[in-house]
Amino acid sequence: MARYNPKETEAKWRTAWESADIFRAVIDPNKPKYYVLEMFPYPSGQLHVGHARNYAMGDVVARFKRARGFNVLHPMGWDAFGLPAENAATERGVSPQAWTFDNIAKMREALKRLGLSIDWSREFATCEPSYYGRQQAWFQKLLARGLVYRKEGVVNWDPVDMTVLANEQVIDGRGWRSGAPVERRKLNQWFLKITDYADQLLEGLASLDRWPDKVRLMQENWIGKSQGLRLTFAFAGSAPEPSEETECAVDGVSVYTTRPDTLYGASFLAIAPDHPLAERLAAREPAVADFIALCRQGGASAAEIESAEKLGYDTGIRVVHPFDSNNQLPVWIANFVLMEYGTGAIFGCPAHDQRDLDFARKYNLPVTPVVLPPDEDPALFHVKQTAYVGPGTIYNSGFLDGLDIDAAKTAAVARIEELNAGVGATVYRLRDWGVARQRGWGCPIPIIHCTSCGVVAVAAADLPVRLPDDMDFSQTGNPLARHPTWKHVACPACGAPATRETDTLDTFVDSSWYFARFTNPSAEAPIDPVAADYWLPVDQYIGGIEHAVLHLLYARFVTRVLADEGMLDVREPFAGLFTQGMVTHETYRRQNGEWLEPGQVDIAVEGETRRARALDTGEPVTIGEPVKMSKSKRNVVAPDDIAEVYGVDAARLFVLSDSPPERDVQWTNAGVEGASRLINRIWTEFDALNAPQARVGPGDEEAATSLRRSMHRAVKAVTEAIEGFRFNSAVARLYEFVATIRACPSTSVTATARTEALSALARLVAPFAPHLGEACWAALEAPGLVTLADWPGYDAALAQDGERLLPVQINGKRRGEVRAPAGASDADVEKLVRESPDIIQRLQGLTVRKVIVVQDRIVNLVVG
RNA sequence: GCCGCCGUAGCUCAGUGGUAGAGCGCAUCCUUGGUAAGGCUGAGGUCCGGAGUUCAAUCCUCCGCGGCGGCACCA
Numbered sequence: 001m002a003r004y005n006p007k008e009t010e011a012k013w014r015t016a017w018e019s020a021d022i023f024r025a026v027i028d029p030n031k032p033k034y035y036v037l038e039m040f041p042y043p044s045g046q047l048h049v050g051h052a053r054n055y056a057m058g059d060v061v062a063r064f065k066r067a068r069g070f071n072v073l074h075p076m077g078w079d080a081f082g083l084p085a086e087n088a089a090t091e092r093g094v095s096p097q098a099w100t101f102d103n104i105a106k107m108r109e110a111l112k113r114l115g116l117s118i119d120w121s122r123e124f125a126t127c128e129p130s131y132y133g134r135q136q137a138w139f140q141k142l143l144a145r146g147l148v149y150r151k152e153g154v155v156n157w158d159p160v161d162m163t164v165l166a167n168e169q170v171i172d173g174r175g176w177r178s179g180a181p182v183e184r185r186k187l188n189q190w191f192l193k194i195t196d197y198a199d200q201l202l203e204g205l206a207s208l209d210r211w212p213d214k215v216r217l218m219q220e221n222w223i224g225k226s227q228g229l230r231l232t233f234a235f236a237g238s239a240p241e242p243s244e245e246t247e248c249a250v251d252g253v254s255v256y257t258t259r260p261d262t263l264y265g266a267s268f269l270a271i272a273p274d275h276p277l278a279e280r281l282a283a284r285e286p287a288v289a290d291f292i293a294l295c296r297q298g299g300a301s302a303a304e305i306e307s308a309e310k311l312g313y314d315t316g317i318r319v320v321h322p323f324d325s326n327n328q329l330p331v332w333i334a335n336f337v338l339m340e341y342g343t344g345a346i347f348g349c350p351a352h353d354q355r356d357l358d359f360a361r362k363y364n365l366p367v368t369p370v371v372l373p374p375d376e377d378p379a380l381f382h383v384k385q386t387a388y389v390g391p392g393t394i395y396n397s398g399f400l401d402g403l404d405i406d407a408a409k410t411a412a413v414a415r416i417e418e419l420n421a422g423v424g425a426t427v428y429r430l431r432d433w434g435v436a437r438q439r440g441w442g443c444p445i446p447i448i449h450c451t452s453c454g455v456v457a458v459a460a461a462d463l464p465v466r467l468p469d470d471m472d473f474s475q476t477g478n479p480l481a482r483h484p485t486w487k488h489v490a491c492p493a494c495g496a497p498a499t500r501e502t503d504t505l506d507t508f509v510d511s512s513w514y515f516a517r518f519t520n521p522s523a524e525a526p527i528d529p530v531a532a533d534y535w536l537p538v539d540q541y542i543g544g545i546e547h548a549v550l551h552l553l554y555a556r557f558v559t560r561v562l563a564d565e566g567m568l569d570v571r572e573p574f575a576g577l578f579t580q581g582m583v584t585h586e587t588y589r590r591q592n593g594e595w596l597e598p599g600q601v602d603i604a605v606e607g608e609t610r611r612a613r614a615l616d617t618g619e620p621v622t623i624g625e626p627v628k629m630s631k632s633k634r635n636v637v638a639p640d641d642i643a644e645v646y647g648v649d650a651a652r653l654f655v656l657s658d659s660p661p662e663r664d665v666q667w668t669n670a671g672v673e674g675a676s677r678l679i680n681r682i683w684t685e686f687d688a689l690n691a692p693q694a695r696v697g698p699g700d701e702e703a704a705t706s707l708r709r710s711m712h713r714a715v716k717a718v719t720e721a722i723e724g725f726r727f728n729s730a731v732a733r734l735y736e737f738v739a740t741i742r743a744c745p746s747t748s749v750t751a752t753a754r755t756e757a758l759s760a761l762a763r764l765v766a767p768f769a770p771h772l773g774e775a776c777w778a779a780l781e782a783p784g785l786v787t788l789a790d791w792p793g794y795d796a797a798l799a800q801d802g803e804r805l806l807p808v809q810i811n812g813k814r815r816g817e818v819r820a821p822a823g824a825s826d827a828d829v830e831k832l833v834r835e836s837p838d839i840i841q842r843l844q845g846l847t848v849r850k851v852i853v854v855q856d857r858i859v860n861l862v863v864g
Numbered sequence: 865g866c867c868g869c870c871g872u873a874g875c876u877c878a879g880u881g882g883u884a885g886a887g888c889g890c891a892u893c894c895u896u897g898g899u900a901a902g903g904c905u906g907a908g909g910u911c912c913g914g915a916g917u918u919c920a921a922u923c924c925u926c927c928g929c930g931g932c933g934g935c936a937c938c939a
Contacts, residue, residue, distance in 0.1 A: 003898075003899090003900095003901090213868080214868065214869075214933085214934080217867075217868070217934080217935095218868095218933095218934055218935080221867080221934075221935050221936095222934095222935080224935090224938065226938075226939085228939080255939080256938095256939065257939060258938090258939065259939075270939095310937080334937095335937085336937040336939095337937080337939080338937075338938070338939090340938085341938045341939075342938075342939060343939095345939095346939045347939085348939090349939095353939070354865090354937090355937050355939080356939085358937090427938085427939090429935095429938055545933085545934095548934080549934090657877095657887075658876055658877075658887080658888090659876065659877065660877075660878085663870090663877090665876080666875085666876065668875090668876085668888080670875095670887095670888055670889070671876080671887085671888065673888085674887060674888055675887095677902095678887090680898090680901090680902090681902095684898065684902095687898090688898090726878090728876095728877070728878075729878060729879090731887090732877090732878060732885095732886055732887075735886070735887070736886080805883085806883095807882075807883045809882070809883095809919085809920070811919075811920085817883080849919090850919065851919095852882090852919060852920080854881095854882065857882060858882040858883080858920090859882090860882070860919055860920060861919090862919045862920090
């Protein structure tokens with residue numbers, strides 16, 4: 001009898017898997033395929049238990065599907081471009097290549113020790129020319145399709161990372177990586193026309209029935225489709241000084257509205273401070289320029305916007321109401337109007353829009369209600385400090401009077417179109433994806449600038465455009481731009497001296513197609529059509545919720561573009577999505593504020609309180625709330641350290657068991673110890689297979705039958721829990737099953753039932769604790785590897801008990817119980833209840849008014 | 865402000881229109897040849913609060929409270 005030795009056992013089985021090469025995925029048209037993928041990691045060099053949880057989830061799915069007869073693809077790679085490598089280069093003088101590949105080597109080993117069933121033959125890093133060169137190849141196709149364009153625009157500039165950020169990468173006015181307040185700068189910038197796909201990206205969400213509603217909702221909000229009307233209010237009298245260089249209509253002000261039904265309630269127009277008309281006015285009127293400057297002072301954070309007071313400036317310009325030429329409206333510049341949305345101009349209808357109302361009250365503009373709430377008297381209804389935005393009937397509105405809101409919208413749009421004053425329009429909140437970054441460690445944009453030919457694509461034969469090996473990271477800014485020779489090339493069109501584009505692509509471009517490359521990472525073309533057709537879409541994708549509108553939207557967009565290019569056959573990359581929670585750990589802090597690692601702290605439990613002290617000085621340490629593991633708070637736990645003490649399987653089991661997968665899990669030593677004990681208990685049962693059996697006792701037959709039932713129940717429950725992504729429930733069922741097996745005496749009578757149960761247990765536990773599963777399988781002397789064994793089946797009938805214990809309620813309170821055969825009819829059960837001595841006593845002197853029998857569950861007597 | 869999720873034992877969480885559960889922790893005891901452990905037993909609950917529907921509500925509905933997340937002067 002030997003104690004379970006996780007270190008030895010785990011190493012042994014990992015070697016066995018590797019030498020049998022069983023995780024290599026090969027196309028097999030005769031088997032159903034299953035592609036399971038976790039979001040690939042950034043090679044930071046440190047693997048923490050958060051990674052372990054993420055990849056363990058995917059591994060459970062991969063191993064389960066394999067056992068269910070699927071041809072499983074489960075690859076791994078590296079999202080290897082990005083700033084940390086540049087920072088390391090600047091701080092330590094190492095090359096970003098060397099730093100990145102060194103980290104990859106460390107993390108690969110750490111991942112391999114987790115016992116993941118990954119096809120490592122497909123591994124690649126996005127910073128390899130063989131990957132990013134193919135990315136450049138399809139980027140050229142987008143360029144040819146007109147989906148890439150360059151425009152001078154206001155961009156989000158991160159002053160710390162010294163680069164441009166996409167809108168999706170600005171969180172609460174701050175850079176998503178640096179956390180620095182984002183500045184607005186005018187720059188020449190490369191964009192991908194994601195807005196061309198706005199409608200289909202929105203509609204496609206409906207087909208993603210295996211995505212969390214939450215993520216679909218977030219993408220829907222982000223795309224922000226709205227239906228409305230774009231119309232032009234003509235200038236009254238002569239137009240203000242026209243200008244050719246501005247896009248704004250020269251004969252009026254173009255506005256966008258979703259409430260054309262309230263047009264008769266318009267009392268002013270408001271334009272954004274950076275609207276071309278405002279800028280034109282500012283050029284000749286200093287007062288306007290001063291006002292615009294005032295507007296720009298305010299911060300961009302949510303709190304500042306919330307509290308910002310509405311500011312306006314009356315330009316003196318007047319426009320004509322499209323439905324009533326006698327009605328002239330003033331044009332104001334207002335700080336609450338955004339240039340980025342719609343046309344950068346609105347008509348103000350104060351009665352039915354709170355912002356417009358606040359503005360109108362401040363500047364004494366008229367407030368005319370045009371929507372009458374139900375059951376209100378038109379003579380008495382007034383809008384005071386709260387705009388009315390509910391349903392109602394249109395009034396005070398000429399030809400729209402009497403219509404409901406929807407009918408009035410349609411009628412107003414039709415009339416405006418008749419008048420040639422505007423058109424019905426759909427507007428999206430989504431804006432084009434700015435993809436250029438002024439960084440050196442990224443995929444070079446394969447474009448050449450020629451003074452005579454303009455923007456020229458690098459010829460296909462000249463791809464990949466490789467990064468130089470000798471970039472200088474000792475200064476801030478873009479090392480590609482200041483490299484002495486790299487950017488100087490001959491123009492592919494005319495041969496004259498020209499320069500390369502020195503911006504690189506956003507790393508989110510790298511991660512927007514890697515899942516397709518995994519289907520054949522050595523293909524000459526970016527995507528091998530045969531492999532992609534077989535493997536795609538990804539059947540189960542797993543990753544963090546933080547990418548709900550970043551990576552997941554970009555990947556959907558790129559997939560559609562590549563499909564339109566004929567490179568892919570699917571239009572949605574991820575058929576199933578699961579967003580997992582984080583692993584958190586409490587924090588420890590000395591009195592002087594210094595953070596301590598878990599290993600530097602000793603924790604004593606006194607009753608219900610826990611006290612911590614520093615191991616070195618013995619001083620008391622403050623225990624902080626569990627938060628996401630981070631280097632700065634030093635609460636990171638490395639899977640390797642856990643594996644050393646408890647084994648990898650214990651760590652996997654714990655991170656999957658203690659919390660529902662979509663929620664955060666709090667890492668505790670006690671939790672891993674619990675998992676480790678379970679592993680020992682399981683192993684003890686298998687290890688005892690050859691031990692002499694106990695003497696046969698009374699009740700052994702019943703014990704054997706009961707164990708069989710438990711087995712079928714456990715197989716059913718674990719199977720359903722894995723399919724439903726409820727890994728914590730699956731592990732809970734395993735705990736129960738193990739307890740049942742242990743409770744069943746080991747005799748010659750129960751031997752067969754016990755062996756069956758253990759055989760099922762080995763296979764049920766294998767997806768979670770694969771090394772243990774193999775050890776158990778070997779102890780059973782079962783053929784081959786448990787990893788390749790079929791998933792156990794179950795008999796639904798056997799999973800049921802033959803006899804049920806039914807609680808009996810009297811007026812809703814539990815008063816007794818009866819035994820009845822499973823499936824007994826209502827009448828039979830009622831008879832049993834009426835014969836039960838307990839119940840008869842309870843019912844003395846009472847009349848039974850009603851009997852409710854819920855089959856196999858409960859009986860309720862209503863008495864009085 | 866709008867939208868979503870969550871609230872069950874000390875902690876982390878299952879669960880169900882009908883008997884309130886697991887792991888960890890805690891307590892008692894046993895074992896010390898399963899031993900850098902193992903086991904028995906036990907205590908511990910206003911299922912966030914209130915109202916409604918129902919024979920019966922932790923579960924369904926409504927109104928609150930608290931926590932978390934997303935979006936946000938988006939016209």
